[in-house]
Amino acid sequence: MTATKTAPEWTADELAELAELQARNEALPADAPRGLLSVRLSILTEDTTSPARQELDLRRHAIREGIRVVGVARDLGVSATKKAPWERKELGDWLNNRIPEFDLILFWKLDRFIRRISDLHEVIKWCEKFGKNLASLNDPLDLSSPMAQAMVTFVAAVAEIEAANTRTRVSSHWEYTKQQDQWRIGKPSFGYKTAKVGGKLRLVQNPKQARAVRYMYQAAMRGVPANRTAKVLDRAKVPTYSNGKWNNQQVLRILRNPAVKGLRTEGGTMSATYKSTPVLDKKGQEIRVTDEPILTDAEFESVQAALSTRAKNKRHHEKNRRPTRFLGVMKHQCGRNVSETNSYKALSTGEVKEYRYLRCPECRKPGFVIPDPEHVYSSLAQAVFEALGDFEVVRREYARGDENRRERKRLEESIAYYMTGLEPGGRFDKAGFIREKAEATQEALMADYAKIDPESTKDRWVYESTGMTYSQHWNAGGVEAMEKDLLSAGITFELGKQGNGELLGQLIIPHDVKKRLIKMDDSWS
Known part of the structure; x- marks a missing residue:
């Protein structure tokens, strides 16, 4: 029976080789292709390829190919069938937030990276949009043409079939064992x-x-x-x-x-x-x-x-209940969420009267209860409008620098050509029209070169104003839009009471709130 290790461990020899490979990686030229290593494993056993071995194999390959490793996304104990690449903790952060920092994703084998064909098609579309490439150590991968992409899809189909066969074997084993009166597999129920x-x-x-x-x-x-x-x-x-x-x-x-x-x-x-x-x-x-x-x-x-x-x-009263507004934004002084609660009282007329109030579910002695939720909601919204309403709504877009990189390189080569030709003995080192024409062309090329911002040659995030303030955005989108923005920015409204019972509300805004409020498009379907 195969023994399962609880955590991946690096041996002394592996750590020594890792240090050597990292030193060689640092010596690669600054303009070398930038590679992100993806290391994934569902369950670590004696029969599986350990994360340490995967990473070392990938680093050796990167050195051979002249790829400079800029990061490693290690997702251990993660199923590729259940979680797509962009949903994983470490790899997902790179694919969603750190796109400008790498040029290609390098992985040990395709099934270590992806298991579902639908996920692969989504990743291929993402690569085309952002100008990235995929590289596998043990599979032929190429995204340069539709035929090459079809071959990649075929390899992924084999991986998906293998995963389906594994599920079938597990399901078959469970169907057999669950019919037995003894316990063969699984975790016992509580108790x-x-x-x-x-x-x-x-x-x-x-x-x-x-x-x-x-x-x-x-x-x-x-x-x-x-x-x-x-x-x-x-x-x-x-x-x-x-x-x-x-x-x-x-x-x-x-x-x-x-x-x-x-x-x-x-x-x-x-x-x-x-x-x-x-x-x-x-x-x-x-x-x-x-x-x-x-x-x-x-x-x-x-x-x-x-x-x-x-x-x-x-x-009996479920139909009258509604979700708490600003849940997760309203906090009691104890740090817990404040939520809306409904209570009902039967009147002598036979009717049932509904009472709505806000409370901290955890604070019971003494309890924290506010009998007028609408007043709190109104005060919260007013405070948010006053503090943030004039901020402009900024959207983050991805800008690729490959076109400007090619143009900058073309200009550099052209300028070098004319500079060499104007040197003594060069092809343009002649008095009269030929030299004047070459010098004019060189000056024009240098002027075009100076117009290109070096930053525009890099893949980068560009932050653009939408021409709208948050007051306008929230007036158009309503409470739901405000709730979403406040939660994503980590803004809270702390509620408490003074000694005389007067209600106090304080809007707590992070110091980097403008950065947190930036709108970011989801790149995945």
Whole structure:
């Protein structure tokens, strides 16, 4: 069986070679093609090509080809099938924000870079737009013509077929193992752990987790809200399934999962709204994978009824609820988000009156509640208009310098040609019309050369005004446009109360707010 390493490690010999290759890389000419190395790996095992080996192989190749390495995007534990190149943490930052800094992307093998043909077509379009190239150490890659691009697509199709075959093998293995009454694969549901029982690997109760599940059950039967149960579990320092903080959805998901009564289940993913269902054997019977269920069948049914009743009561007012405006922008002094909440009161006439207010969900003793959300929204918007409304809306565009680079080089060669010809003994070193004509041509060339800004020969970001202020932009786009801009710029509106109960609101603006507000187009479909 292949052993899985927890983290990639560099040996002393690899580090020594890395230092040598970096020194040779620094010695390359400044005008050498600039290469970005992309290193990706889903799972590191003894059979896979380690990140260290990938990087060293790529650096050796770059030195041989005269490519100066300007950066390495290392995305480890990332699936190329699930995440496109522009969605990955490190490579995505280069592809979205650091485009002027490199000329080509170099990777070990095409399937290390990309797995889906649709992603490859998107990357090829991106390369054409920004003047970049792709290079693979172990695949023939060329984007210079439609036929070459078709060959690249064919190679990618083979990689996608291989990924599909892997998924089929994994799916087939799961279909077989899930029909067994013993535990062969996967992580046990919360509340259980694996152990040998009668020669078979079965599930047994994890004592601490099982006690937590029993507490959730008892709290739900008493009508305690799931979010309050989650807070108790956090205070008791009960670790969650993912080692994060408890929330109401985690509590409800565990209580609604038939696994708590000892059944094998499947589902529970985002696409299935986290609803797990029992797995049935060939006779249509539920499969029990433990002799120690945390909840009995009767207890499970009773807690489902209790949760269902509470959900119906909540749904009664769901249609009147609306999302909080400026969520993520409004903050309490404690640093947490302030959100809008609805409450309802039955009147003697039989009508139900709705009350809306803002509160900090975390601050309960003493609580922080504002009974007039519209006043706060209005004050926030007014403060934003006063502070930022006169700023001009600036958009970031990508400017390629290849045309000016070619023209500058042509002029340099032409000027050198005439300078050589005007030297003693040169072809233009003659008195009269020929020399005068050559000198005039040289002067004209030098004037054209002086007109070219050296910065315009570089690939770069260009920042252009849209001719609109943010006041105009927000008046046209409404609250949604303002919310989006404030969130992207990291602007917050801090709310608090004085000792006399008077409400205070303070707009907190980062020092580099103009840079943060710049509009950036998404280069990916």
